[in-house]
Amino acid sequence: MREFCTAILLGIFLLPVTGATQPSDIRANPDRLEQRIKALSAFGANADGGVDRVAFSEADLAGRSYIRGLMREVGLSVRMDTAGNIIGRREGSEPDLPVIMFGSHIDSVPGGGNYDGDVGVIGAIEVIQLLNDNAVRTRHPLEVVVFTDEEGGLTGSRAMVGEIGDTTLSVVSHSGMTIGDGIRAVGGDPNRLDLAERRPGEIKAFIELHIEQGAILHDEKFDIGVVEGIVGIRWWDVTIEGFANHAGTTPMNRRWDAMISAAEYILAVNRVATSMSGGQVATVGRLHAEPGAPNVIPGEVVLSLEIRDLSTAKIQRVFDEIRREGERIADARFTPIRYAEIDVASPPAPTDEQMRRIIAASADDLGLSFKFMPSGAGHDAQDMAQIAPTGMIFVPSVNGVSHSPKEFTSAQDMANGASVLYRTVIAIDAGALE
Amino acid sequence: MREFCTAILLGIFLLPVTGATQPSDIRANPDRLEQRIKALSAFGANADGGVDRVAFSEADLAGRSYIRGLMREVGLSVRMDTAGNIIGRREGSEPDLPVIMFGSHIDSVPGGGNYDGDVGVIGAIEVIQLLNDNAVRTRHPLEVVVFTDEEGGLTGSRAMVGEIGDTTLSVVSHSGMTIGDGIRAVGGDPNRLDLAERRPGEIKAFIELHIEQGAILHDEKFDIGVVEGIVGIRWWDVTIEGFANHAGTTPMNRRWDAMISAAEYILAVNRVATSMSGGQVATVGRLHAEPGAPNVIPGEVVLSLEIRDLSTAKIQRVFDEIRREGERIADARFTPIRYAEIDVASPPAPTDEQMRRIIAASADDLGLSFKFMPSGAGHDAQDMAQIAPTGMIFVPSVNGVSHSPKEFTSAQDMANGASVLYRTVIAIDAGALE
Numbered sequence: 001m002r003e004f005c006t007a008i009l010l011g012i013f014l015l016p017v018t019g020a021t022q023p024s025d026i027r028a029n030p031d032r033l034e035q036r037i038k039a040l041s042a043f044g045a046n047a048d049g050g051v052d053r054v055a056f057s058e059a060d061l062a063g064r065s066y067i068r069g070l071m072r073e074v075g076l077s078v079r080m081d082t083a084g085n086i087i088g089r090r091e092g093s094e095p096d097l098p099v100i101m102f103g104s105h106i107d108s109v110p111g112g113g114n115y116d117g118d119v120g121v122i123g124a125i126e127v128i129q130l131l132n133d134n135a136v137r138t139r140h141p142l143e144v145v146v147f148t149d150e151e152g153g154l155t156g157s158r159a160m161v162g163e164i165g166d167t168t169l170s171v172v173s174h175s176g177m178t179i180g181d182g183i184r185a186v187g188g189d190p191n192r193l194d195l196a197e198r199r200p201g202e203i204k205a206f207i208e209l210h211i212e213q214g215a216i217l218h219d220e221k222f223d224i225g226v227v228e229g230i231v232g233i234r235w236w237d238v239t240i241e242g243f244a245n246h247a248g249t250t251p252m253n254r255r256w257d258a259m260i261s262a263a264e265y266i267l268a269v270n271r272v273a274t275s276m277s278g279g280q281v282a283t284v285g286r287l288h289a290e291p292g293a294p295n296v297i298p299g300e301v302v303l304s305l306e307i308r309d310l311s312t313a314k315i316q317r318v319f320d321e322i323r324r325e326g327e328r329i330a331d332a333r334f335t336p337i338r339y340a341e342i343d344v345a346s347p348p349a350p351t352d353e354q355m356r357r358i359i360a361a362s363a364d365d366l367g368l369s370f371k372f373m374p375s376g377a378g379h380d381a382q383d384m385a386q387i388a389p390t391g392m393i394f395v396p397s398v399n400g401v402s403h404s405p406k407e408f409t410s411a412q413d414m415a416n417g418a419s420v421l422y423r424t425v426i427a428i429d430a431g432a433l434e
Numbered sequence: 435m436r437e438f439c440t441a442i443l444l445g446i447f448l449l450p451v452t453g454a455t456q457p458s459d460i461r462a463n464p465d466r467l468e469q470r471i472k473a474l475s476a477f478g479a480n481a482d483g484g485v486d487r488v489a490f491s492e493a494d495l496a497g498r499s500y501i502r503g504l505m506r507e508v509g510l511s512v513r514m515d516t517a518g519n520i521i522g523r524r525e526g527s528e529p530d531l532p533v534i535m536f537g538s539h540i541d542s543v544p545g546g547g548n549y550d551g552d553v554g555v556i557g558a559i560e561v562i563q564l565l566n567d568n569a570v571r572t573r574h575p576l577e578v579v580v581f582t583d584e585e586g587g588l589t590g591s592r593a594m595v596g597e598i599g600d601t602t603l604s605v606v607s608h609s610g611m612t613i614g615d616g617i618r619a620v621g622g623d624p625n626r627l628d629l630a631e632r633r634p635g636e637i638k639a640f641i642e643l644h645i646e647q648g649a650i651l652h653d654e655k656f657d658i659g660v661v662e663g664i665v666g667i668r669w670w671d672v673t674i675e676g677f678a679n680h681a682g683t684t685p686m687n688r689r690w691d692a693m694i695s696a697a698e699y700i701l702a703v704n705r706v707a708t709s710m711s712g713g714q715v716a717t718v719g720r721l722h723a724e725p726g727a728p729n730v731i732p733g734e735v736v737l738s739l740e741i742r743d744l745s746t747a748k749i750q751r752v753f754d755e756i757r758r759e760g761e762r763i764a765d766a767r768f769t770p771i772r773y774a775e776i777d778v779a780s781p782p783a784p785t786d787e788q789m790r791r792i793i794a795a796s797a798d799d800l801g802l803s804f805k806f807m808p809s810g811a812g813h814d815a816q817d818m819a820q821i822a823p824t825g826m827i828f829v830p831s832v833n834g835v836s837h838s839p840k841e842f843t844s845a846q847d848m849a850n851g852a853s854v855l856y857r858t859v860i861a862i863d864a865g866a867l868e
Contacts, residue, residue, distance in 0.1 A: 214683030231682060235728050246836060247717035248665060248742050248810030249648030252708045254834075259718050260704050266697035274686045283681035284693050285728045292720045294669050294738035294776075304728035308682050342728075376682030400688075402680060 026134055027366070028126045028418035030411035036122045037414070040066060040106065041114040050405025051114060054174035055107035055149030056182030063106050064186065067121060067146055074128040076144060083159030083196035084148035084188035090128060092141040092429075098204040100138070100428055101388070102127065102421060103145035105156070105380065110174055112151070113407025115414075119395065120209040121146050123418035130422050138429040140204055147380045148186060155179055157380035161387050162197045203388035205355060205428050208381040209417045210392060211409050215400025216373055223368035223416050225394030226360045229350035230375045230382040231279075231308040234315055235342045238326075240265065242335045244291060244299025255297050259289055261335040262301040268325035269305060272318060279374055280309040280318050305339075310348045310374045349382035355391030355424075358432050362423035368416050377402075389433060393420050460568055461800070462560045462852035464845035470556045471848070474500060474540065475548040484839025485548060488608035489541035489583030490616030497540050498620065501555060501580055508562045510578060517593030517630035518582035518622035524562060526575040526863075532638040534572070534862055535822070536561065536855060537579035539590070539814065544608055546585070547841025549848075553829065554643040555580050557852035564856050572863040574638055581814045582620060589613055591814035595821050596631045637822035639789060639862050642815040643851045644826060645843050649834025650807055657802035657850050659828025660794045664809045664816040665713075665742040666782035668749055671774045672760075674699065676767075678725060678733025689731050693723055695769040696735040702759035703739060706752060713808055714743040714752050739773075744782045744808045783816035789825030789858075792866050796857035802850050811836075823867060827854050 043066060044051040044059025053059040068086060071078045076088030089099075104120025124144040131138070147156030152173045158164050169180035169190050180190040188196075212218070217225050242258030266284045273282035283306045289298040305322070309315045323339070330337045356372065363370040373394070381392050395417035398408040427433075477500060478485040478493025487493040502520060505512045510522030523533075538554025558578040565572070581590030586607045592598050603614035603624050614624040622630075646652075651659050676692030700718045707716035717740045723732040739756070743749045757773070764771045790806065797804040809826060818824050829851035832842040861867075 212683065213680055214685075215688060216685070219688070233682070233729075245834065246647055246811060247715060247719055247740055248667070248812070249646065249836070250715070250810070250834065251648075251650070251713065252704070252715055254649060254653070257704075257717075259700055259721065263697040263700035266693055267701075270686070270691075270694050270697075279685065281681060281684070281686055283691075283728070283731060285681060285723065285730050285732055286726045287693065287721050287723055289719065289721055294717070294719045294740045295667075296719050297717060298719055306681055306728045376684070377680060378682075400679065400684065402683070 026130055026419070026422060028123070028130065028415040028422065030415040033122055033126055033414045033418060034411035036070065037114060037118055040118055040122065044108065046111065046405065048111070048405035050407065051108045051112055052110055053106065053108040053112065054110055055152050055155070056173055056175040056177050056185050060107050061186060064146065067106060070125050071144060074125055074132060076128060080187050081196040082189040082192045083156050083164070084183045084186040085156040085160065085196065086146040088144040090131070090142045092138045094139045097140040098202055099141045099143045100204050100425055101143045101145055102207040102209070102425065103147065104208050104210055105147045105150035107149055107151050109151045109403045111405065113402065113404055115211045115397070115407050115409045116213065116402055117150055117210070119211055119409060119414050119417065123209040123414060123421055126418040127422045127425055140429050142425065148188065149173065149179065149182060150380055152179065154378060154380055154383055157383035159193050159196045160198050161383045163383070164193050198387055200387045205433055206381065206384040206388045206390045207355070207421060207424055208379055208392045209421045210379060210394060211397045211402065211407070212394040213377050213397055213400070213402035215397070217371065217394060217396035218398055218400060220371065222371040222396070223413070224363040224370040224420055225373045226356050226363070226370050227351055227375050227392035227394055228356065228372050229310050229348055230379055231310050232312055232315055232348035233306065233308050233346050234319065236305045237340045237342060238265070238303050238305050239338050239340070240301045240335050242297070242299050245297045247295045247297050250297060256334055257297050258301040258335055259298040261329050261333045262287065262303055264329045265326055265337070266303070268329065269322055272321045272325060276318065278309065278314060280307065280314055281376065282307045282318055282322065308376060310350065312348055346378060346382065349385045351381070351385065351391050352389035354433050355389050358427050359391050359393055359420060359424050362420045362427060366419055366423065368420065391424065393417050393424070460564055460853070460856060462557070462564065462849040462856065464849035467556055467560055467848045467852060468845035470504065471548060471552055474552055474556065478542065480545065480839065482545070482839035484841065485542050485546055486544055487540065487542040487546065488544055489586050489589070490607060490609040490611050490619050494541050495620065498580065501540060504559050505578060508559055508566060510562060514621050515630040516623040516626045517590050517598070518617045518620040519590040519594065519630065520580040522578040524565070524576040526572045528573045531574040532636055533575045533577045534638050534859055535577045535579055536641040536643070536859065537581065538642050538644055539581045539584035541583055541585050543585045543837045545839065547836065547838055549645045549831070549841050549843045550647065550836055551584055551644070553645055553843060553848050553851065557643040557848060557855055560852040561856045561859055574863050576859065582622070583607060583613065583616060584814055586613065588812060588814055588817055591817035593627050593630045594632050595817045597817070598627050632821055634821045639867055640815065640818040640822045640824045641789070641855060641858055642813055642826045643855045644813060644828060645831045645836065645841070646828040647811050647831055647834070647836035649831070651805065651828060651830035652832055652834060654805065656805040656830070657847070658797040658804040658854055659807045660790050660797070660804050661785055661809045661826035661828055662790065662806050663744045663782055663784035664813055665744050666746055666749055667740065667742050667780050668753065669776045670739045671776060672699070672737050672739050673772050673774070674735045675770045676731070676733050679731045681729045681731050684731060690768055691731050692735040692769055693732040695763050695767045696721065696737055698763045699760055699771070700737070702763065703756055706755045706759060710752065712743065712748060714741065714748055715810065716741045716752055716756065742810060744784065746782055780812060780816065783819045785815070785819065785825050786823035788867050789823050792861050793825050793827055793854060793858050796854045796861060800853055800857065802854065825858065827851050827858070
C-alpha cells in the first residue's frame, strides 16, 4: 500500500525532472562524505573523540574557513551575511526564480559530537558536487547555508527571519563572548542585521538534512525520517511549598514535606504524558530542595516542567491535566503549588505538507525506507518555516546518542540523506512544489 | 492511675531529701530566667531577633564570659578544661562523693535562636541560685557545665568522654577556624584533651535541661518531656542510575528516567516509615539530578536518606524494608540503585531508666504534666550517657520551631524545667539514684 501511494506521488511530482542522468541513478558518495566529516571534526577535536566547537570560538572560525574552502572547491560563490551566516550560491538558468536553500550548522555544544549539524552542511555540499558531476543545471538558483551559532539559540536563522533584538545580542554565548561580539568576530555586523533578513517569496524552499538525535529511526530500522515539524516547547518552574523542620524532632505525621509532594507530582507528570495518545513528552529534569540538608525536612522544592508537542493545543491540554493533578496533591498534602512560566516557549513549527510528500517520494524512489516523525529538538528549519516552505530530512543516530562525543551516524546513512536531499532539490526545481 | 504510681515513686525516692525548705515548695523564678536569657541573647544578636553565636566566634567568646560572670555571682568556682568546657563547681558536704553534673551549651547554629542550649545553662545556674537562696548544702559536689561547640558536633562532651581525634580537630567549624584552633581560641589546649576526660564513677549523674525543638509538648500541651533517649541516626547517599537523554527527541516509552525512579523511591521511604508502628522517622532532605537541566532526562539522581529511631535494630529494619522496595523500583524501571553510607552514624543513646523515673516524679510532685518521649535531635547528653547515668528534661518549644530566630519558650516553661531540674538534683543527692 505504501509503495502504491508513493508510486502515485512520484508520478505526480517527479515527471518534470530534467538532467543528463535520471536522478534515481544519482547517489551521494559515502566515502567522500565520511572523509569530509572527518576533516571537519579536526577543528575543535577533543580527547573524547568529539568536538568543542562552540560558536565564535577559534575552532568555529577554523571550521568555517574549512567549509568556505569546500564551497569554493565545488564552484559556489561564497559570501557572508551580516549575521555571519555563510552562503554559497550556484546560479540557475532562470535568474528571476527564487532560490532553493539548504544547509545546517557546524557549531557544536560544549563536548559535542561530529554529526549534529555537520551532516547537513557536508551533505549540502555533496548535492552541489553531484550536480556538477552530472552536469545538471537547475532552473532555480541554489544556496548552501551554514547558519551562525545554532546551538546558542538558532542565532543565524533567527537573524534571517528578523528576530534578533538587542537583548539577544547581549547574551553571553558558550564562547564567553556576547552573541553581538561573536557575530562581529566571525565577520558579521550586529548593527546591520536587517541586511541579513530574507523576505517571503525570495526563497522557494528551505531543506535541512540532519541527524535524528533520537533513537526512533535506529531502533525501528528506518533509513530516513520525514520530519512533520519541530515540536513546540513550554517550560515552567514549579514551586511546591512545604514547611522546613527538623528531621529528627518532627514525627512523620506532623510534616508538610515538600519533597513528598514533589515525588507525587513527578509521577503525575509522567502519568499524564504517557496516558494520552500521541507523541507528547513531559520532563522534570531539575529539582532543588530547600534547605537541601539530609537532616531537614524540605520546606520548598522547585522543579522544572517541560512539555513538548507538535500541537500548541496539545501542550496546553497536557499542562492543564498536570495542573489539575497538582492541585489534588497540593490540597491533600497542604503543600501549595505555584507556576512561573519561563519565557523560552517556542511554538510548534510544522513543516510544509507538500515538502514532506516530496521528501518521502524521493526516499521511496531511492529504495529507502522512511518514517514520518516529529523533531523533538529545535533546528534552524523552524525559523525558516516562517518565510519559506520548509522540509527536514532525518538520518539515524546510532542509539539516539547526541550532543555527545559518542554521537555516530554511518557513512551509508549520511549518503542516504544526501541522496534524498539531492533528489528533493531536483524535484522542487522541476516544479514539484506548487 | 498515673498520679497513684507517681505517688509511690515519690515515696520511694524523695524520702531522704534534706534541706531547710521542702523542695516541693521551691520553684525557679521565671522573671530571672527570662532576664538572663535576654542578657545572653545580646551576644551575637542578629537583625531577625535570633543570634549568630557559632562556637569560637567573637560572640561565643563574649557569651562565655557573661556566663562565667553569672557562675561567679552565684558562688561557683569556675574553671575551664582543656576542651574549653566551662565548669562551675559547688562543693558538697561529703568530699568523696562523685559529682552531680548538669548543664548544656550556649553556642548556636548560624541564624539560630535564643533558647536552644541557653535554657539548660541558665536553668542550671538558677538551680545553684535556688540552693543558695534556700541554704541547701548538698552531700555531692555539683558541677554546672557549658559544653564547647555543641552545634559543631558535640565537641565538648565528646572530649569529655575521650572521643575527639586529630581528624575532628582539623574539621573547619562554622567560625571558619578548625575545631582545634577554636578550642585554643576559647582558652583550651587541643594537644592535651586527655586532661578533659572524665572517668566512669567520677560523675554520679548527668542531667540536661533543653527545649524540645519539636512540637509534641506544645501541641499536646504537656509541661515537661521526660526524654527516653536520643535517637540513633544513620544516613546514606542513594544513587539512582538512569540514562541521560534529550528530553525532546526521546519518547516517553524509551526513557530510563532516574527522576521517575527517585520519585517512586521517595514515596516508598515515606510509606515504609509511616506504615510501621513506633516513632521512627525517615527523611529525604536533599536531591541532586544530573545533569539537572530542564531539557535533559536525568541520567542520575543522588538523594539523601536519613533514618532515626531509639532502637538500632529498628533503624536497620526500616532500612532493610526501604532497600527491598528500592530493589523493586530498580528492577521495574531498569534504574539500578546503590547505597553509600555516610559515616555520621550515631547509635541510639537511651537515658538511664532510674533517672527517667526521678525526673517524672519530680515533675509530678510539682504538679506539672509530663510525657515520656524520645529526643529526635542530638545532645551532649548522648555522650555523657557513656560515662554516667544520664537524664534529660525537655520543655516545650512553641510550634516546635528551632534553629531559627523564631524559636520561643515561655518564661514559665523555662521555670518549670529549672524547677524539675532542681528537684531532680536534690533527689539524686538524697540517694534516689542507686
